[in-house]
Amino acid sequence: MAATVSLHVPSVGIAVRSAATTEPAWVRRTLIGLALAFLTLFLFVPLATVFYEALKKGVDVYLNALIEPDALSAIKLTLIAAGIAVPANLVFGVAAAWAIAKFEFRGKSLLITLIDLPCAGSPVIAGLIYVLIFGAQGWCGPWLQAHDVKIVFAVPGIVLATIFVTFPFVARELIPLMQAQGSDEEEAAIVLGASGWQTLWRVTLPNVKWGLLYGVILCNARAMGEFGAVSVVSGHIRGMTNTLPLHVEILYNEYAFAAAFAVASILALLALVTLAAKTFVEWHYGHERQAAKQESSA
């Protein structure tokens, strides 16, 4: 019986483990206890602290911190930055995955490595590079000043830095998924007379929708929460160039702790929503990947 079960389920279920391949109950309990203690100390207590500190001074202080004009403009700017960065990187992710997964060409692995670059360095460097190019002493600085265009220490700089740090998120999910799926279905569509765009819309995108959504969720969470890169290019002008994470920093540095944690609690809620959405999508995405794997090995 156990043998037939393990034939169908690739990961070995706990139930089929015999006494020889598991640990005595007291070892199991100690290990579970240690792991839970570590996670409690490093995950759950810090998360609970955010909400505790936010509500410590009462609900009035909490709500006032959220509806204050500077907080509202920070929310608006965060939504603008994510609203531009996520679609931009989504289009790029689909284009890059189409080129890389559906065609064989020279320099492909170099291209894949280059796409991962923005996540390899420090986010601070992401901010620095745009200051070097668009800042007053930068390459384009004099020209921009002459034409009265502001990029650094203004909204465009924040959007650019956000795009940079979230650059690979969608591409990174789509490339391996589309590579595993192969291009048989697309070739069939083309042979049957569909145009390239029809094939993309009707065949490719429906096949990768969960992977795409997964990438978008991760991309959005990072875009709304980014701090280091945005901090360099923002200039911290209240009500103008402050995103939510930067607003948290300003309030905290002014010792307005309750307000800082109130704003932080919105971001923490966003993180919880992200985790829930991610867990839900992961379930479908797992099936999509599994199907692709079986197809490519068949």
Add this chain to the structure above:
Amino acid sequence: MSSTRTLLLSRHSVLPGFGLALGYTLLYLSLIVLIPLSATFVKAATLGWESFWQIVTAPRVVASLRLTFGASLVAATLNAVFGLLVAWVLARYEFCGKKLIDAFVDLPFALPTAVAGIALTALYAGNGLIGSLLEPQGIKVAFTPIGITVALTFIGLPFVVRTVQPVLEDLEAELEEAAACLGANRLQTFGRVVLPAVAPALLTGFALAFARAVGEYGSVVFIAGNMPMVSEIAPLLIITKLEQYDYAGATAIAVVMLIIAFVLLLAINVLQWWAGRRNAEDN
């Protein structure tokens, strides 16, 4: 279009859109990433070798780099040990609330770093929940290098768990049964059978956590105290130099960090290739 196709494609394909997709990919990659990144190297090159060397060997810079890499190494090691433990518990045992805990492991990916930073500072400061327990024992965490390590451990937590967990789940029970039949006890089986099988994944997770910790800024600045020579990390020093309009100095440190990041990225790719080959051999 057709000329780029024949020039670049090493295998013919009936699918359209190669020129458009690759062209857009390269254009976007160049505009957002490659040209801006090259700006740092061009700027550093204008410095000349001697002044570059002078900047990056200044005592304050060396101290910040040593702190950044030292704290990251300790944090990544802590994550390797506890990450393996968490991955093992999640992959092997059943307990109440396991699904929820599994989902929460990714919290450091989802929680903005500034939020993590102020939460950890509030906890570990002298009047905080944990700080008030530790400070009477003479252990100061917030505003010291220990605090930096705590923050870096938090943000690196998911990497080891997420790389090791799938390998542990896929590990065939037959291997461990064979070890048991041959007379190994559980500890020997773990050391000689399980650990070598998860070693590439464990190392990859360690390298990912380390690379993330080296560049981290948001969660650290609040808890660090940011004293030059003592608790000032390299990314913060870049920002400090930028705020003083010392663009050359900031760029020099950035270049050092970028080169190290490239090396780490390369090492991670090699490790993943090694792990992938291991898995392919097993199947």
